[in-house]
Amino acid sequence: MEFIILSFVKAALVAAVLLTLAAYLVWIERKVLAHIQLRVGPYRVGPHGLLQPLSDLIKLMTKEGVMPAQVNKFYYLLAPFLAVFLALISISVVPFGTEVEVFGIKTYMQLTDVNIGLLVILAISAMGVYGIALGGWASNNKYALLGGLRSSAQMISYELPMSIAIASPLLMANTLSLREIADSQSGFVWGFIPNWYIFQGYGTLFIAFMIFITAAFAETNRVPFDLPEAENELVAGFHTEYSSTCFAAFFTAEYINMVTISALATHLFLGGWHPLFPEPVAGIVPILIFGSAGVVLLFHASQTSSTRPWDRYTFPLFGLVSLGLAGLFTLPMLPLPDVLLAIGKAIHPLFWFAAKVGAILFLYIWIRGTLPRFRFDQLMKFAWQFLFPVALINMLVVGLIVALR
Amino acid sequence: MPTTVPLTWYLILSAILFGLGVAGFLFRRNIITVFMSIELMLNAVNLSFISFSYKWRQVDGHIFSFFVMVVAAAEAAVGLAIILTVFKNRSTLAIDEVNSLKN
Amino acid sequence: MDALLFLFFALVAVGCGINLVVQTHPISSALSLIGVMGSLAVLYLLLGAEFMAMAQLIVYAGAIMVLFIFVIMLLNAGVERKKGTSMLVKALGVPALVAFLGMVSYLIQRLMPGTENVTFGAFQGGTVQAIGRKLFTEYLLPFEVTSVLILIAILGAVVLARKEI
Numbered sequence: 081m082e083f084i085i086l087s088f089v090k091a092a093l094v095a096a097v098l099l100t101l102a103a104y105l106v107w108i109e110r111k112v113l114a115h116i117q118l119r120v121g122p123y124r125v126g127p128h129g130l131l132q133p134l135s136d137l138i139k140l141m142t143k144e145g146v147m148p149a150q151v152n153k154f155y156y157l158l159a160p161f162l163a164v165f166l167a168l169i170s171i172s173v174v175p176f177g178t179e180v181e182v183f184g185i186k187t188y189m190q191l192t193d194v195n196i197g198l199l200v201i202l203a204i205s206a207m208g209v210y211g212i213a214l215g216g217w218a219s220n221n222k223y224a225l226l227g228g229l230r231s232s233a234q235m236i237s238y239e240l241p242m243s244i245a246i247a248s249p250l251l252m253a254n255t256l257s258l259r260e261i262a263d264s265q266s267g268f269v270w271g272f273i274p275n276w277y278i279f280q281g282y283g284t285l286f287i288a289f290m291i292f293i294t295a296a297f298a299e300t301n302r303v304p305f306d307l308p309e310a311e312n313e314l315v316a317g318f319h320t321e322y323s324s325t326c327f328a329a330f331f332t333a334e335y336i337n338m339v340t341i342s343a344l345a346t347h348l349f350l351g352g353w354h355p356l357f358p359e360p361v362a363g364i365v366p367i368l369i370f371g372s373a374g375v376v377l378l379f380h381a382s383q384t385s386s387t388r389p390w391d392r393y394t395f396p397l398f399g400l401v402s403l404g405l406a407g408l409f410t411l412p413m414l415p416l417p418d419v420l421l422a423i424g425k426a427i428h429p430l431f432w433f434a435a436k437v438g439a440i441l442f443l444y445i446w447i448r449g450t451l452p453r454f455r456f457d458q459l460m461k462f463a464w465q466f467l468f469p470v471a472l473i474n475m476l477v478v479g480l481i482v483a484l485r
Numbered sequence: 486m487p488t489t490v491p492l493t494w495y496l497i498l499s500a501i502l503f504g505l506g507v508a509g510f511l512f513r514r515n516i517i518t519v520f521m522s523i524e525l526m527l528n529a530v531n532l533s534f535i536s537f538s539y540k541w542r543q544v545d546g547h548i549f550s551f552f553v554m555v556v557a558a559a560e561a562a563v564g565l566a567i568i569l570t571v572f573k574n575r576s577t578l579a580i581d582e583v584n585s586l587k588n
Numbered sequence: 589m590d591a592l593l594f595l596f597f598a599l600v601a602v603g604c605g606i607n608l609v610v611q612t613h614p615i616s617s618a619l620s621l622i623g624v625m626g627s628l629a630v631l632y633l634l635l636g637a638e639f640m641a642m643a644q645l646i647v648y649a650g651a652i653m654v655l656f657i658f659v660i661m662l663l664n665a666g667v668e669r670k671k672g673t674s675m676l677v678k679a680l681g682v683p684a685l686v687a688f689l690g691m692v693s694y695l696i697q698r699l700m701p702g703t704e705n706v707t708f709g710a711f712q713g714g715t716v717q718a719i720g721r722k723l724f725t726e727y728l729l730p731f732e733v734t735s736v737l738i739l740i741a742i743l744g745a746v747v748l749a750r751k752e753i
Contacts, residue, residue, distance in 0.1 A: 487591055487705075488589060488590055488591055489590045489591055489705035489706055489707050490590065490591050490594045490595070490705060490706060491703055491704070491705050491706070492700070492703040492704060492705070492706050493696050493697055493700055493703055494594065494598070495594075495631065495635070495706065496696045496700075497692075497693045497696055497697075498598045498601065498602070498631075500689060500692045500693060500696065501602055501605070501689055502601060502602070502605050502624065504685055504688060504689045504692075505602075505605040505606060505608070505609055506605075508609050508681070508685055509608055509609040509617075512609060512681070513609070513617075515614055515665065517614045517617075517618075517656065517659065517660055517665060518608075518614055518617045520656075521608065521614075521617055521618060521621050521656060522608070522609070524621060524648075524652070525605060525608060525621060525624060528624060528625060528628055528648070531628070531640075531644075532628055532631065532632075535632055535635050535637045535640060536635060538635070538637065538711075538713075538714070539635045539636060539637075539706065539710075539711050540703065540704075542711055542713060543713070544713045544714060544718050544719060544722050545722070547637055547639065547640050547714055547719055548719065548722055548723060548727050550640060551640065551643065551719070551723070552730060552734060554643060554644070554647050554648065555647075555734050555737070555738065556734075556737070557648070557652060558647060558651065558652055558738070558741075559737055559738050559740075559741035560741075561652045561655055561656070562655070562741045562742065562744075562745045563741050563744045563745055563748070565655055565656070565659045565745075566744065566745040566748035566749050567748060568659060568663075569659065569662075569663070569748070569749060570748050570749075572663050578614075578663065578665050
């Protein structure tokens with residue numbers, strides 16, 4: 081019984097955090113893209129546009145859902161449901177941190193640990209193409225159909241190099257459980273280079289990481305591989321005919337897939353929740369980051385310009401929040417009762433995990449602001465004539481290194 | 486209500502699915518649906534392989550169904566290419582219209 | 589719990605299987621087949637075949653069926669045209685199938701009367717390690733032959749998909 085309640089609580093927590101993160105990822109993406117292009121981005125709703133996701137949500141929920149004539153209603157409505165369902169379910173095997181103890185109950189920061197966790201994620205992401213393909217087909221629209229066709233071809237092609245790239249860290253780790261993979265990357269070489277897989281294998285695993293990230297971009301339909309929704313060729317691709325909540329479902333699914341695949345990359349190559357620096361420094365880094373952010377915000381609060389009147393209130397507020405976070409990270413260093421100490425201990429792995437996932441998500445947005453889109457034949461040529469052979473040869477070399485170790 | 490089911494139920498399920506596959510193979514006229522009925526039969530066979538693997542506590546049944554999967558993948562690649570070619574030449578997918586050696 | 593899971597997914601599998609046969613649109617049939625494959629994957633898990641369950645989802649549902657759906661969408665295959673079916677087939681087909689399946693079920697029950705009940709976790713041999721060890725020692729030759737088979741299949745598909753034929 082306790083297990084069921086615990087699972088429900090964890091599932092609710094993870095779903096809430098994930099959906100909020102997906103909503104705010106849109107805001108972050110618009111902000112970062114805007115700053116790449118020397119604009120300011122969303123600014124009007126809330127301080128610095130922070131309430132923009134909320135207003136977007138209200139807009140999408142209250143808009144009229146237009147159902148085009150002559151569509152296959154069942155499949156038309158099934159497709160967005162399928163997309164968001166498959167996107168949400170794959171996060172259940174991804175661990176976020178080490179073991180925590182809350183009110184005497186020991187639990188892992190993870191919904192469930194299966195010993196074939198990686199295969200589960202691969203299986204579900206392989207199924208993820210149906211949402212897009214079906215949506216494109218059911219819309220009864222030639223652009224949507226082309227988007228769905230492109231998407232299915234692209235996903236099959238890029239799954240191969242991705243799976244082969246995943247095999248390299250698996251050869252090193254000898255397990256398929258994501259938590260064991262992350263745990264096998266603890267420690268440091270020569271005391272300062274972290275024992276992550278990306279730094280091992282004389283550079284071969286770095287190549288594997290690059291292949292994985294490239295294929296991950298294609299799997300999540302992001303620029304430069306966003307051919308299924310290329311707006312200057314296909315209007316909006318597979319979701320041309322979708323509006324309102326159904327469109328929001330596709331949108332959410334895409335962003336949740338981004339988060340999942342970034343978490344997967346973090347676990348496979350970037351050491352999971354293990355810090356970048358050895359112990360005394362690793363404990364100080366988050367305090368330094370949040371503390372300095374708080375100090376900078378508080379400093380700027382005293383000299384706001386008259387064109388931005390709200391800054392007088394928002395800057396001190398966010399400064400205090402940052403300082404509070406910094407205080408939270410100092411908890412494990414202080415003599416405190418066990419409950420607070422446990423929170424402090426749990427929050428450090430979470431910080432490092434979130435930082436790495438955030439870095440990969442930032443890379444996604446950065447590349448979107450930098451690279452142009454591929455042409456479809458170039459995309460296929462790139463997958464089959466470059467990425468696939470390179471991945472294959474790279475895996476052979478990694479196997480040789482593991483065998484001779 | 487019993488909490489477990491006998492192994493024979495799995496085998497009966499496999500038989501039912503195989504029978505449905507045969508029925509689809511015989512009844513349907515669309516070449517793609519016929520092909521999918523074959524896949525259904527292969528799946529049913531896989532289920533019985535894995536059930537027997539459970540019965541004898543041997544992993545060999547898993548290996549067999551693994552090979553079945555590989556053969557099904559190869560078959561799907563070639564078969565769908567053949568379907569594409571047939572459609573290109575005859576512009577129909579109904580198998581009873583593809584009945585002449587000359588076009 | 590095991591019985592409930594089995595009954596639910598067996599019913600889903602049979603329902604989707606029937607749907608595959610009776611639907612006239614190929615996309616509906618393809619999605620029904622995906623339903624069958626997904627529920628079979630759960631049954632594999634119940635039988636302790638964790639690797640096969642995931643391979644079922646990755647290879648069958650995730651790759652082969654995507655290929656089917658791709659081709660259906662590419663050819664824009666529509667609803668199957670009705671041809672005159674003989675009355676004999678309509679009247680006798682379904683009862684004959686049911687009778688045949690009943691006979692097979694009876695035979696299975698007769699042949700294996702005392703089989704144990706399936707309990708989840710009773711067979712732990714279906715792990716990735718066990719399958720890998722078996723595949724690369726005892727079944728190495730079939731495994732290598734399979735690679736040749738796949739190579740031939742790729743060549744065949746490439747030749748067939750060229751424009752000239």
